[in-house]
Amino acid sequence: PLPGADASRLIYCFTPATGFLDVRLWAGLALVAGGLVAWWRLRRQPLWRLLLAWYVVCLLPVANLIPFPAVIADRYLYASSIAGCVAMALVFRRLRPGLFGPLGGAAVAVCLLVTMQRANEWNDEEQLHAAADEDPACMVDPSTYGAKAHFQRAVTARDDTVAFEAFNRAFASAGFSNMTRGQQCGVLLQALKRAASSAPSPLTEGWSARVEQHCPSVSAAWFLAAIVNLSRRPELARTQAEKAAALAPAADTVMLRGLTRLHSGDPAFAEDVRRALELDRSTACGVLTGWARQAAPAERLQVQDALRACGGAG
Secondary structure, X not given: OOOOOOOOOXXXXXXXXXXXXXXXXXXXXXXXXXXXXXXXXXXXXXXXXXXXXXXXXXXXXXOOOOOOOOOEOHHHHHHHHHHHHHHHHHHHHOOOHHHHHHHHHHHHHHHHHHHHHHHHHHOOHHHHHHHHHOOOHHXXXXXXXHHHHHHHHHHHOOOHHHHHHHHHHHHHOOOHHHOOHHHHHHHXXXXXXXXXXXXXXXXXXXXXXXXHHHOOOHHHHHHHHHHHHHOOOHHHHHHHHHHHHXXXXXXXXXXXXXXXXXXXXXOOHHHHHHHHHHHOHHHHHHHHHHHHOOOOHXXXXXXXXXXXXXXXXX
16 A cells, blocks of 8 residues: 555555656565575475465465456455464474463464454445545556445445545546446446435536546436436436437337426327337336336326336326
């Protein structure tokens, strides 16, 4: 982690070296040189050589020399920690008998406390992802995993303010620009969904603008329309539904346009509902029955014939 981050966190966000003057580069080279010297000096002690080799071989695949898809994964350290535990036991055996018990007990107590701390964090998903979200390295990590760390905090946060701060960090992180367009849209649509269901109107409109900027596709327009329709924003829902239906007049987009027209009092909704059922009854009924679960009784009454045709309650 960067300075200011909790050094006890097992976070895999990585800040690339800034050049030959970066102290981490020379620290890494010194560590490698020290390991080679230790290997040579232990040539007459095969057990210690085995432990050193075990540690390096187990740790090398997850040393992030080649980036891998994980931000938090304690299990990657389990195998290499065996060498450390055996080495600790060998050192304790060389101590005076009176020291073995207290030092051994202290080592066990420390390991137990660390294990309990990590188990507590893993039992609370929001707390677990908070560690990665608050690590400064995840903001500047050019891989997509840093951005995903912020996104995971956002979708697990119980408090809206915390969630939107994390969504903003995901959007502003270096890794976000390296995501595929589909991944970017996934982050933005989730943020919009939360904004539409619980946040003030200006925040919803702000995330709507980001969605339209980064996700100029039919599916995004359709999903956006569905989200704002659920949030009772008929004018915005209708605008997006009209856009989606114009881009691709399929059963789902036409049905959604009809439902937004119904909600805004436009009698043209009936033609859209009829047309959607003709295009693909199964898909249209899925949209219609899903909408009916949260619609007002008076609105359901206006499409009762279509609901009956879909097998739903009128």
